[in-house]
Amino acid sequence: MKSHDVIVIGGGHAGCEAACAAARTGARVALVTFAADNIGQMSCNPAIGGLGKGHLVREIDAMDGIMGRAADAAGIQFRLLNRSRGAAVQGPRAQADRKRYAAAVRALVADSGVEIVEAEVTDLLVEDGRCTGVETSIGPLPARAVVLTSGTFLGGVMHIGERQIAGGRVGEAGASRLALRLRALGLPMGRLKTGTPPRLDGRTIDWANLEVQSGDAQPAYFSSLTTHSDVPQVDCYITRTTQQTHDVIRGNIGLSPMYAGRIEGVGPRYCPSIEDKVMRFGDRDGHQIFLEPEGLDDPLIYPNGISTSLPELVQAAIIHSIPGLGACRIAQPGYAVEYDYLDPRALDSTLQLQALPGLWLAGQVNGTTGYEEAAAQGLVAGLNATGRHWVPDRATSYIGVMVDDLVTHGVSEPYRMFTSRAEFRLRLRADNADLRLTPIARQLGCLGTRRSSIFSDRLAAVEQLTTALKDTRVPAAAIPEVKGDGIARSLWEWARFPGVDWTVLQRAAPQLSAEPNVVETVLTDASYAVYLDRQEQEVARVRQDEAVIVPRGTIFRDIPGLSNEMAERLQKAQPETLGQAARVRGVTPAAITALLAWIRKTQLSAA
């Protein structure tokens, strides 16, 4: 029996990213899945990226991950969201052709040298309190480390109206034996739910009178390795629910598993089912529905905005009450899924399970939702499972924000990334993800040669332009766009003023030249400079707190000056640093002072 360095359980977004990340470092990796054909499947909406999520994909790409490349290869409509707002909140998004996406992922996984094992994982191998591999339907697979990315398959139950089916996705078996094993470890588990809309047959939709939503003329790709795409581009369409839709929903609300009390899991507030929307927010002028194509050579349409678990007949009545869908055929009914998640506070900052070293968890099983969130965790878990140490931090990446949020606060609903979660949002932009993370990837040894040389060129160009702007002073007369004090400034300072763009700067200093992506990054840094400098001080303060280590296994109850409530909150969160302790919800500054005093005292008596 040959041994692997890393075994990855699951072939979804977290699993594929984890396996490829580990393999990029040179580790021997096996990916174990029920069905190799299902690797890289998008089980919910056919889109990648968006606000916050697009930032995550760019960060994964900056670490030489695969999600951005696969999305670019499969993209059939690209849009940069928030184009009219500040650069910090602009997020790339793409409609992806399902089949092309899965094919691209499979090709990237194969290229990375990951071995695919088709089997059911039935148990974990445990020796001396460490996870040393997995037991499968075809025999044991020993390994130095295991990454579990079981998605919604743990204790998954599907609800369609009054029907309940065990399993995570339609037509697949749930991993309930593995769930039993994890439950036996006595880990803190909880239950969440998520929903999906019915899939429609696009050939039966009347498109004529629907509002069109087109992609950008100049696509913003996810990966810095992508320069162009030959895949044909398509439009999406928008329609709305009607009074009749709402009447149907209200008339049948008793048949909704959630309202009938058959679902105990907590669903996300930001992605409610159509039942929820109507019951909580009422009619208004109807709720928007985005009709998204599932693929170029696929008639299926994903109606984004009406996820539901009502019975199939009611779903048909709902669909037929919507403009353009009067004669529409439902190809597959919508459903709700309830599943187990592990309270991520049981993980350390690399996503390793504290109670069972050698086992990493990533993706939906940790209480998150979304392909991008899952893939980003897979990246962190996969790299750390190889023995390399990478704790992404809040000041450097959205990945760091997410991991810290998860292991510090846990989740109360499926966790999704938003830009408002990042306190250093101005630094964490989609346009500079490579500058923030690629040097780290290089240090960790997970950077391919092609990306490495592209990055070196871009870094040099960014530094060169920054220096040029700072060193070139021009008189106020050269910048008539700014009505001001008449003082001469460097171009770097002029770039801060509204109305001063690249054209204006180039006119003032014709010798300037740079690639558009370099100009974008440098000018954004210049316009945010005052705020970035201020945040720099805040980052330094935070890093200071992050450097104070809370000893592993601390019994917070025994710390003098901590109230029981504070001790309990800290015990649950098990912070690794003082900074993390301060972010635990409800923990007071006084409690942090007491904790710091105790740490200092313990250090003194230990020294």
Place this chain on the structure above:
Amino acid sequence: MAAPIFALSSGPPPAGVAVIRLSGEGVFDIVRQISGSRRLPPTREARLRTLRRPHDQAPLDQALVLIFPGPNSFTGEDSAELHCHGSPAVVAAVQAALSALGARPAEAGEFTRRAFESGRLDLTQVEALSDLIVAETELQRETALAQAGGRLRDLADSWRDQLIGIMAEIEAQLDFSDEGDVEASNVYAERMRGGPLTRLVDSMEAALHSAPVGERIRHGLTIAVTGPPNAGKSSLINALARRDVAIVTPHAGTTRDVIEVHLDLGGRPAILLDTAGLRETSDPIEAEGIARAIARAESADLVLNLAPGGNVVNRIDETGETPGFHSGRLHLSARTGAGLAELEAWLTEWAEDHIPSGEPPAITTARQQHLIAEALGALKSAQSKADPVLTAEDLRAAAHALGRLSGRIGPEVILGAIFSRFCIGK
């Protein structure tokens, strides 16, 4: 709950009554044991009990016993009060009994800290409580009491709610602009800058305006008494304070330091500053005294100048001038007391002008003033930004400052506000 603690909460014995306060885990058991009764008094009602020594049940004192179950007690923990007779012997014996029953003497401020840690008090209330304890005049007491009751907290809570609302609107713009329910343009941001943001800025500015008054109530108005050596400054101060605080001698230059005398001017606190004789000197210690005197006199709210040509004429008993306010100056004799009543009346009127009666001010400490000014600065900056991301950044800085005043505003709070007002989700 934390370990049980006790402390003598009333003044030092001997006194008529001594109040011993208890808080923490197992306090009710301790009360049962010391009062020799399995039955506790009804919640928040006083009952007469005989306190007994634990090991031999010897009676210690007759006391009123009250219990306050947590979390609705001052500390948020189970608490009790023993009102016993205020002799040193009784208090010592009861405290010894409590120690024997497993409680320990509280450290300074420990009750308040527990209250703070359990969320019963926020920082502004903790500050106010320490003010209440040291309040000297009626108005100081009223202000401290109003704040301990949460006056600034109420104001800060209202600002917090307004700020969360504004931030939720702007953040929804940034995080959910692709959703149907959120307005597709920057209309919201504009609207926020116009209405709610302006209202919030106005409210905070008004509160900051009251800050100097709050500061004056907390620290007292300052009145410097100046004049050449031997002009009778110390005599005047002593006459006003009716007690000997400064060393009064006929020799010049004996007052080397700034001497403070606390006055109550119609309920308004004032501090009289005796300045060292303002003259050239070669004595380094005296020179230091003079430098300090000049610095404090310069920042005083009022100067009583005894120099020739100043606003006060002393020693009218020697010159035979009429006491009282005439020819633009106040005439008096600190030695005979002539004209002192007029001076006091005039000072009281002046104090009332500077600390108007009515609604007590909300802001009373420099810390509060500083944080509110910081938040206000960030909000004003937010008003001027074209880029909504920078508006959001300024709002975040304001929230941070307000958060340090009394509580936190984290991203989860903002997201909660967003989800409660928008139907978001495709």
